[in-house]
Amino acid sequence: MAFLVNYQSHQGASGEGILGKDPISLTDNVFNTTATSLTLNGKGVINYGEVQQENFVRMLENFASATAPLNPTIGQLWFNASDYNVYVCVDVTNANVIAAGVTPIQVISGKGWVKTSSLGGGGGGGGGSGIGNSARQSVLSGPTGYFGDSNFGGITGSTSVTASGTLTVTAANGFASGGQVDRIGSITNPTWTGLNGINGNKYLYLDINADGSCTTGSTTSKPIYKWGASYTPVTSGQFTFDIQHMTGVVGNGSTTSQVYRVFVGEVICTPTVVASIIWYALQGKSITTTMNPTPAAGTHVIMPHYLGCTPKASTIVLTCIGTDNGYSTGDTVLNPATQYGGGYYYPSTVGVDATYVWYSVSNANSFMIPNRSSPLVMLIDPTKWEFNIVLDRGW
Numbered sequence: 001m002a003f004l005v006n007y008q009s010h011q012g013a014s015g016e017g018i019l020g021k022d023p024i025s026l027t028d029n030v031f032n033t034t035a036t037s038l039t040l041n042g043k044g045v046i047n048y049g050e051v052q053q054e055n056f057v058r059m060l061e062n063f064a065s066a067t068a069p070l071n072p073t074i075g076q077l078w079f080n081a082s083d084y085n086v087y088v089c090v091d092v093t094n095a096n097v098i099a100a101g102v103t104p105i106q107v108i109s110g111k112g113w114v115k116t117s118s119l120g121g122g123g124g125g126g127g128g129s130g131i132g133n134s135a136r137q138s139v140l141s142g143p144t145g146y147f148g149d150s151n152f153g154g155i156t157g158s159t160s161v162t163a164s165g166t167l168t169v170t171a172a173n174g175f176a177s178g179g180q181v182d183r184i185g186s187i188t189n190p191t192w193t194g195l196n197g198i199n200g201n202k203y204l205y206l207d208i209n210a211d212g213s214c215t216t217g218s219t220t221s222k223p224i225y226k227w228g229a230s231y232t233p234v235t236s237g238q239f240t241f242d243i244q245h246m247t248g249v250v251g252n253g254s255t256t257s258q259v260y261r262v263f264v265g266e267v268i269c270t271p272t273v274v275a276s277i278i279w280y281a282l283q284g285k286s287i288t289t290t291m292n293p294t295p296a297a298g299t300h301v302i303m304p305h306y307l308g309c310t311p312k313a314s315t316i317v318l319t320c321i322g323t324d325n326g327y328s329t330g331d332t333v334l335n336p337a338t339q340y341g342g343g344y345y346y347p348s349t350v351g352v353d354a355t356y357v358w359y360s361v362s363n364a365n366s367f368m369i370p371n372r373s374s375p376l377v378m379l380i381d382p383t384k385w386e387f388n389i390v391l392d393r394g395w
Contacts, residue, residue, distance in 0.1 A: 002027045002042065007073070021074065037069040037076065062086060066141070066168060067186065068109045068212065078113065082141045082168045082186075087113040106170075106182045110211035135283040136172040136182055136246060139264050142282065147290065150279040150306065152265070157273050159196040161204070162189060163264075171208050171260035172246040180246065183260045187214035192267075194218065195274050201266050205239070208260040222354075223263050225309045225393075232256055239263070243395045263308055280308040284393040288357065292321065293382035295361045302358040305391045310354045312394025318367065322384035326372025336367040337377070345377065350389060357389055 007021040024035040026042040031051065033039050038055045041048045063069040066082040072089040079086050090105060091112025105112045143165040145151040153164035168186040175181060185208035192204050195218060203223060206214040224233065224240040232240050234251040239261055241248045249256035265279040288303045295301045305311060316335050320327040327333075337345040338361065345368055351358045361367075367380045 005040065034071055036073055037063060037071050066166070068111065068113065070109075072111055077116075086116045088116055090114050105176070106184050107208075107210055108184045108212045135285075136170060136180065137241060137248065137262060138170060138284045139262065139280060139282050140168045140170050140184070142167040142264075142279075144282070147287065148282075149286070150265075150281055152279045154277045154279075156275055156277060159273060160191055160193040161195060161267060161274055161277055162191040163279075164189060167206065167214075167264060169206050169208060169214065169262040169264065171248065171262050173258060173260065174245055174247045183208045183210075183212075185209065185212045185214045185260075187216075190214065190216050192216045192218050195267050195269055196272055198269050199271060200269060202269055203263055204265045204267065205261050205263045208262065217261075218267075223308070266308070278304070278306060281306045284395070286311075286391050287317075288389045288391075291387040292385070294318065294366055294380065294385050294387040295359065296382065297361055297366050298363040300358065300360045302356050303389070304355060305352070305357045305389075307391060307393050308354070309393055311352050311357070311391040313392040314350050314352065314357065315390045316348045316350070316359070317388045317390055318369065318380070319386045319388070320384060321386055322381075324381045324384040325369060325378045326374070327369075327384075331372070333367075333369045336369045336380070338362045338365070338367055352391070357391060359389065 002025050004023040004025055006023045024032065024040065026032055026040055028042045029044045030042050031039055031045060032042070038058065039051045041051065062077045062079040064079040064081055066080065069076070069078055072078070072092060074089055074092055076089045077086055078089070089111060105114055139150070143151050143153065152167065154161040166186055166188045167190065168184065170182050170184045173181045173183065185206065187206060190206065195202055198220060200220065201222070202218045202220055204216070204218050207217060208214055219237045219239070221235065221238045224238065225243060226240065227243050232242070232249060234254055234256055236251055236253040238251045239248060239259070240256070248259055248261055250259050250261065263280065265277065267274045267278070268276045284307065286305045286307055288305065291301070318333040318336055320329055320331040322329060335348050338348055348359070348367070365379055366382055368377050369380055370376070371378050
């Protein structure tokens with residue numbers, strides 16, 4: 001005979017409680033895996049002990065996974081292993097609702113979740129930093145190379161590109177009364193097709209659906225990222241992201257409509273096939289390829305940064321890999337000076353566009369750094385240092 005399991009927060013005849021918390025009917029001799037994120041058992045089920053212990057472990061770890069737990073209930077916690085934040089489920093009946101006081105809501109796998117670091121305390125501002133990443137409108141996670149560069153795979157020479165592994169992306173849709181409104185989605189081994197017919201670039205994107213799934217797409221229109229919405233192109237297929245208001249829209253020729261769209265890379269096409277693939281950096285940050293020795297005097301260095309937009313912040317990083325001027329292995333100097341003859345020292349600056357970062361070293365000397373233990377400025381030994389440029393899109 002079946003029996004009922006009741007939620008403490010079930011909405012009874014008085015109208016108090018939470019909708020969607022109806023009692024669960026458990027059938028004799030059967031495991032129930034669809035009512036909640038746990039496995040429940042009816043009377044008479046054999047070997048239920050192992051399942052019960054696993055339930056305890058899942059609750060202990062707060063359902064830790066890069067994917068949201070299935071069949072959540074309002075109030076359930078989930079540790080998101082992709083961004084190292086704890087979320088609480090606030091909505092299971094209508095994925096588009098934004099309830100007052102519980103925003104910023106994120107629709108993940110069709111359910112409403114809120115990052116706990118954005119609740120209470122600091123005025124509900126929007127996402128908070130928590131213990132993880134607070135980047136919006138970006139690829140949160142995906143396969144990376146040795147130095148953390150995006151390495152989603154794919155093969156040139158055909159009219160399609162298939163990435164390997166799982167990409168987790170987040171798209172922004174402005175702010176609500178309690179803070180930011182975002183949607184997170186993921187997709188495994190996504191494929192983009194129809195990547196031919198032009199001599200030039202096609203930009204690859206993922207549209208995040210309400211259930212957290214993603215749909216691939218591409219466009220020949222380079223995405224626009226700008227401050228403010230004073231002018232937004234309505235050109236068909238043109239994506240424009242308003243950085244200040246954190247909203248993205250796409251044109252249809254006469255007007256624009258809001259979309260949850262994240263650009264993840266671009267391909268360079270010939271009329272027949274894909275010639276090269278560029279994947280964008282995770283979380284709006286990138287670091288260039290390491291150079292050792294550091295760039296020599298009188299050289300010009302240009303490197304791709306893979307941000308997919310023009311960065312607004314940069315830092316030149318020298319990392320010691322030996323001993324030099326009192327420095328030891330692992331010590332770091334940020335934005336070292338450079339010397340331009342006559343004893344004058346200037347700060348290091350870089351140039352950037354949406355694809356590349358470049359730096360010119362003076363004809364006189366390479367880099368000048370403060371001595372580690374005395375008030376002197378010294379030339380480096382280029383063989384004892386590694387050179388990188390760290391870039392941030394600035395929003």
